[in-house]
Amino acid sequence: MPETPGEPVLNIAIFGAFVVLTLFITFRASRNNSTAADYYAAGRSFTGTQNGTAIAGDYLSAASFLGIAGAIAVNGYDGFLFSIGFLVAWLVALLLVAELLRNTGRFTMADVLSFRMRQGPVRMAAATSTLVVSIFYLLAQMAGAGGLVALLLGVSGAVAESAVVFVVGALMIAYVLIGGMRGTTWVQIVKATLLIIGALVMTVLVLAKFNFNLSSLLGSAAEAGSELEPGAAYGLNGTTKLDFISLALALVLGTAGLPHVLMRFYTVPTSKDARKSVVWAIWLIGGFYLLSLVLGYGAGALVGPETILASPGAVNSAAPLLAYELGGTILLGVISAVAFATILAVVAGLTITASASFAHDIYATVLKKGARTETSERDEVRVARITAVVIGAIAIVLGILVLRAGINIAFLVALAFAIAASANLPTILYTLFWKRFTTQGAVWSIYGGLIICVGLIIFSPVVSGDPAAVFPDTDFAWFPLKNPGLVSIPAAFLLGYLGSIMSKEKPNEAKYAELEVRSLTGAGAEAAVRH
Amino acid sequence: MAELTRREISQQDYERVQSSTEFGELRKRFRAFAFPMTVVFLVWYLLYVLMSAYATDFMSTKVLGNINVGLIFGLLQFVSTFVITAMYVRHSNKNTDPIADELRAQLEGDAAGARLEKGAKNA
Numbered sequence: 001m002p003e004t005p006g007e008p009v010l011n012i013a014i015f016g017a018f019v020v021l022t023l024f025i026t027f028r029a030s031r032n033n034s035t036a037a038d039y040y041a042a043g044r045s046f047t048g049t050q051n052g053t054a055i056a057g058d059y060l061s062a063a064s065f066l067g068i069a070g071a072i073a074v075n076g077y078d079g080f081l082f083s084i085g086f087l088v089a090w091l092v093a094l095l096l097v098a099e100l101l102r103n104t105g106r107f108t109m110a111d112v113l114s115f116r117m118r119q120g121p122v123r124m125a126a127a128t129s130t131l132v133v134s135i136f137y138l139l140a141q142m143a144g145a146g147g148l149v150a151l152l153l154g155v156s157g158a159v160a161e162s163a164v165v166f167v168v169g170a171l172m173i174a175y176v177l178i179g180g181m182r183g184t185t186w187v188q189i190v191k192a193t194l195l196i197i198g199a200l201v202m203t204v205l206v207l208a209k210f211n212f213n214l215s216s217l218l219g220s221a222a223e224a225g226s227e228l229e230p231g232a233a234y235g236l237n238g239t240t241k242l243d244f245i246s247l248a249l250a251l252v253l254g255t256a257g258l259p260h261v262l263m264r265f266y267t268v269p270t271s272k273d274a275r276k277s278v279v280w281a282i283w284l285i286g287g288f289y290l291l292s293l294v295l296g297y298g299a300g301a302l303v304g305p306e307t308i309l310a311s312p313g314a315v316n317s318a319a320p321l322l323a324y325e326l327g328g329t330i331l332l333g334v335i336s337a338v339a340f341a342t343i344l345a346v347v348a349g350l351t352i353t354a355s356a357s358f359a360h361d362i363y364a365t366v367l368k369k370g371a372r373t374e375t376s377e378r379d380e381v382r383v384a385r386i387t388a389v390v391i392g393a394i395a396i397v398l399g400i401l402v403l404r405a406g407i408n409i410a411f412l413v414a415l416a417f418a419i420a421a422s423a424n425l426p427t428i429l430y431t432l433f434w435k436r437f438t439t440q441g442a443v444w445s446i447y448g449g450l451i452i453c454v455g456l457i458i459f460s461p462v463v464s465g466d467p468a469a470v471f472p473d474t475d476f477a478w479f480p481l482k483n484p485g486l487v488s489i490p491a492a493f494l495l496g497y498l499g500s501i502m503s504k505e506k507p508n509e510a511k512y513a514e515l516e517v518r519s520l521t522g523a524g525a526e527a528a529v530r531h
Numbered sequence: 532m533a534e535l536t537r538r539e540i541s542q543q544d545y546e547r548v549q550s551s552t553e554f555g556e557l558r559k560r561f562r563a564f565a566f567p568m569t570v571v572f573l574v575w576y577l578l579y580v581l582m583s584a585y586a587t588d589f590m591s592t593k594v595l596g597n598i599n600v601g602l603i604f605g606l607l608q609f610v611s612t613f614v615i616t617a618m619y620v621r622h623s624n625k626n627t628d629p630i631a632d633e634l635r636a637q638l639e640g641d642a643a644g645a646r647l648e649k650g651a652k653n654a
Contacts, residue, residue, distance in 0.1 A: 077583070077601055077602070078583075080602075080605050081580070081583070084576070084579070084605055084608045084609070085576075087608070087609065087612055088572060088576045088608055088612055090612070090616075091568075091569070091572050091612060091615055091616070092569065094616060094619060095564075095565040095568060095569055095615075095619060096565055096569060213596075214598065215595060215596025215597045215598055216596070216597070218596075218597035218598065218602075219596070219597045222597065228591075228597060228599060228601075228602070229587060229590070229591040229599065229601065230583040230584070230587050230590050230591070230601050231587050234584065235584070235587060241584040241585065244580070244583070244584050245580055245581070245584060248576075248577070248580040252573070252576055272628070275620070275623065279616055279620055282612065282613070282616050283613070283616075286609055286612060286613060289609070290606075290609060510542055510545075510546060513542075513545045513546045513549040514542065514545040514546075516549055516558070517545045517548045517549050517554065517634070517638070518545070520554070520557055520558060520561060520627075520631060521548075521554075521557070521631045521632075521634040521635040521638065522631060522635050523540060523548075523634065523635040523638035523639055524540045524638070524639070
């Protein structure tokens with residue numbers, strides 16, 4: 001296999017075509033973006049099916065496509081956990097969060113978390129954790145973009161790679177500034193459709209090579225070194241087994257706390273549409289993960305784990321390498337363009353979430369004390385747009401920094417899941433279901449979960465003291481697990497409980513009555529904007 | 532404007548509805564499905580995870596050609612997710628939506644009534 005598979009010129013041409021198409025869609029969609037409800041929530045005008053497809057687009061990020069296929073190709077069975085955890089997690093969102101959140105909030109996660117509490121401290125906390133989770137998630141996407149570029153263009157110089165990350169960042173800022181939530185949602189819908197079709201075509205091609213016999217596919221994958229039995233990545237000793245459980249916990253509890261997923265529920269007119277969106281998303285995402293099982297083992301069998309790890313994009317290049325093996329230059333170009341599109345779209349979704357949270361929660365509510373007038377709303381959207389540029393710049397800088405680390409993106413995303421499950425989920429559940437929850441409980445749980453989780457990541461083998469760490473040459477890793485969920489999630493639940501029972505302030509029962517009635521009946525929920 | 536209806540439902544309305552028997556029934560029906568089902572799928576998922584970590588020999592048992600127990604167990608997680616999703620939709624359509632819709636109409640109807648009265652006074 002050549003150092004750089006495929007034709008860089010063709011790859012760029014296919015990618016360019018996608019960019020032109022989606023920018024066109026974004027322009028078309030951008031005509032009604034004057035109010036905050038338009039910019040943040042697309043006027044709440046999408047149907048359940050459209051939003052469900054967009055959720056699948058947001059969720060099937062580079063981590064799901066490149067990361068899971070790579071994890072299964074290299075680690076075999078232990079990589080399969082990612083798909084199962086990422087999917088089962090949707091039941092938490094469906095059963096406990098999606099509809100209730102749609103009924104009570106307006107634009108951001110903090111709307112719901114601060115509903116019954118003192119606005120200032122809780123909004124500040126929720127916005128902080130939104131920014132941290134989104135930036136971790138961005139990091140993973142940027143790492144994916146870097147790996148893909150390294151593979152496709154054969155560029156390995158720091159300057160060339162940085163230039164590509166810069167282009168990705170600049171494009172994403174353009175989508176968000178021009179299109180707002182409406183444009184971003186359309187990009188997600190187009191991208192999710194392309195991604196699922198691409199994966200379906202590749203799956204059929206892989207299975208055709210094995211006469212549609214799953215068992216013989218698995219047999220060749222095992223011969224090539226992709227394990228069929230559990231334990232290849234996490235079965236080493238007691239600590240790695242605990243790490244596996246910690247990862248599993250973060251995956252299943254993270255989804256319902258991801259701010260950019262939660263924000264999507266506001267783009268539909270009613271909570272029934274929010275339900276429909278999640279149901280549709282579960283079918284699409286579940287179907288996609290079944291395909292990625294075949295793709296992962298297919299890459300193991302047809303490309304081989306060693307070739308994958310030795311390639312410029314390392315573990316994250318399993319899917320593109322498999323495409324090259326199956327359909328040569330053209331399929332590689334198409335699949336890579338789809339993967340690029342995936343990264344671009346997810347990054348745009350994250351940027352709009354983070355900028356909305358800054359503008360709506362920190363700027364408008366905490367700094368401007370929530371004075372609501374016609375001008376203040378326009379002002380808020382202006383701040384959101386400026387923030388989008390700043391976050392884009394941060395993503396570009398971080399992307400350039402993590403470019404060469406070569407860490408599996410699914411693993412990086414799992415860290416963002418751990419932070420979401422620790423800092424956000426306990427407060428979301430307590431807010432919706434526990435009458436005695438207080439401001440102090442919310443603040444303790446959010447900051448506590450955030451600090452414990454990020455702190456344990458800093459002192460874990462991901463950052464130092466391991467050949468694969470970000471700083472392999474130093475060692476300050478006293479926490480043995482790579483994913484901190486097993487400790488940080490229960491700790492955050494406990495802090496929320498203790499903070500509440502120990503607070504002097506009485507829970508606001510009148511506001512809880514309003515929250516409970518609104519969340520379950522939908523009375524007084526924000527309606528769609530009519531143009 | 533979308534904002535208007537939201538303001539019109541008063542705090543007293545919410546508290547009155549919260550203590551009504553209909554709302555109690557709605558909450559009971561919602562929780563009676565969502566809470567136990569959450570426990571069920573989490574336990575089922577953790578069982579899969581724990582067995583993958585600690586019962587590796589059993590999970591590696593081959594069943595059909597190269598397809599082993601672990602893989603089948605994993606695929607069953609997909610099946611259970613799809614089934615629970617379908618069950619939840621059925622439960623909501625049948626048991627909770629009708630009460631929720633009625634309470635919502637009642638509350639927003641009250642609010643609309645209050646708005647009309649206010650309008651009449653101003654005129």
